[in-house]
Amino acid sequence: MMNLWKYIKKVWKNENHVYDQVSSTLHELGWFLATLIASVLLLAVPAGRVVLKWIAYFTVGSIGMIVCLMTVSDIVYLTKNYRKHRRMQEYGFSEEEAEEARIRLCKMEGDDGLSPEDFADACRKAVYFMDCSAMSSYANSLYGCFLSQRFDPRYMKLESDAVFYTTQRELDKLQEAETSQNIPGAPYPGYTGFVRVYTRLVPDIPKEQLMCERESGMTDTPTTDDELNVALALYLQNAEDVGVIMLSESEEVHELAKYNRMLSKKPFTEA
Numbered sequence: 582m583m584n585l586w587k588y589i590k591k592v593w594k595n596e597n598h599v600y601d602q603v604s605s606t607l608h609e610l611g612w613f614l615a616t617l618i619a620s621v622l623l624l625a626v627p628a629g630r631v632v633l634k635w636i637a638y639f640t641v642g643s644i645g646m647i648v649c650l651m652t653v654s655d656i657v658y659l660t661k662n663y664r665k666h667r668r669m670q671e672y673g674f675s676e677e678e679a680e681e682a683r684i685r686l687c688k689m690e691g692d693d694g695l696s697p698e699d700f701a702d703a704c705r706k707a708v709y710f711m712d713c714s715a716m717s718s719y720a721n722s723l724y725g726c727f728l729s730q731r732f733d734p735r736y737m738k739l740e741s742d743a744v745f746y747t748t749q750r751e752l753d754k755l756q757e758a759e760t761s762q763n764i765p766g767a768p769y770p771g772y773t774g775f776v777r778v779y780t781r782l783v784p785d786i787p788k789e790q791l792m793c794e795r796e797s798g799m800t801d802t803p804t805t806d807d808e809l810n811v812a813l814a815l816y817l818q819n820a821e822d823v824g825v826i827m828l829s830e831s832e833e834v835h836e837l838a839k840y841n842r843m844l845s846k847k848p849f850t851e852a
Contacts, residue, residue, distance in 0.1 A: 665770070707740045708823055710783075710814040711747045712807075713754040714830035716776055718848040720768040727772060732779040738849055745780045746825070748813065750806070752777055783813050791816055794840045811837040818843065 595604040623629035711719075722736045734743040756773040791812035793803045803809040811827065811834060818825045827838045827845035838845035 707743045707826065709739070709743055709745050709826050709828050710810065710817075711745055711751070711780065711828045712810050712831065712834065713751045713758070715828040715848050716747065716751070716755050717758065717768055718830055720772050722849075723772075723775075724769070727769075727775045730775070732775075746783050746814075746817070747776075747780050748783050748810070749785075751810070752780075752782075783817065786813065786816060788812075793837060796836065796840060805833075807831050807833045808837060810834065811841060811843070814838075815841050815843060 589607065592600045592603050592607050595601065623633050719737050722738075723732070726732050726736055733741065734745075735741050737743075752773060755768065755776065758767045759770060759773050761767060788802050788809065791803055791809070792800050793808045793812040793815070794800045795808075803812040807829075810829070814825045814827055817823065825843065827834055827843060828848060829835065829845065830847060835845045835847070
């Protein structure tokens with residue numbers, strides 16, 4: 582018995598780290614025995630039973646509070662989704678159609694680059710750069726296309742084989758307007774995802790590499806969103822030898838396009 586006690590003390594201290602695994606097991610056993618003894622004492626001693634009673638009250642109360650909070654959270658979540666479902670029904674489409682659009686969007690996520698093949702194809706077609714204002718303006722005319730999930734530029738009074746480009750920044754603006762729904766002229770839910778599927782993204786180009794000519798005749802780095810969009814379209818037009826037509830409701834965009842010797846038009850106007 583004396584040898585066993587010496588062995589246990591030696592393993593417990595484990596000064597040379599020779600008994601790491603055995604020492605870990607011994608410490609674990611020690612915690613188990615301490616817990617067992619404490620449990621027996623709590624059950625055997627009257628004061629211990631009082632402590633157990635309050636522990637039970639506290640545990641049950643905590644579980645009850647957690648269940649209440651989770652219940653409220655689930656009710657709020659279901660209510661928000663029901664309102665979203667009703668709003669989508671009011672616009673005449675289902676969540677299944679929105680999911681199909683989302684799946685198409687995911688499939689397109691890897692095709693954002695402007696490859697030589699894309700531009701070779703684009704050069705044979707009418708190429709347009711749309712900003713947020715233009716995309717918003719076309720929402721009503723593309724509503725039928727949105728429901729059928731078949732994009733047709735002829736509903737925009739543009740060529741059937743037209744190629745469209747925009748930037749992630751402009752899509753984010755459109756998404757913000759769509760989400761808010763309290764902005765006058767905000768598009769219906771799901772419209773941004775629909776447009777994204779059929780619109781190519783211009784790569785992110787640092788502002789320092791872009792130039793935009795102003796009314797004064799001075800050419801400089803773009804500072805406003807309109808100047809940035811025109812500069813991006815001009816960059817693509819010059820770098821890839823493809824004619825780009827700006828589509829925007831902004832008068833500044835049309836003025837800037839004229840200064841930079843680019844074509845531009847407002848939505849629904851004749852070319």
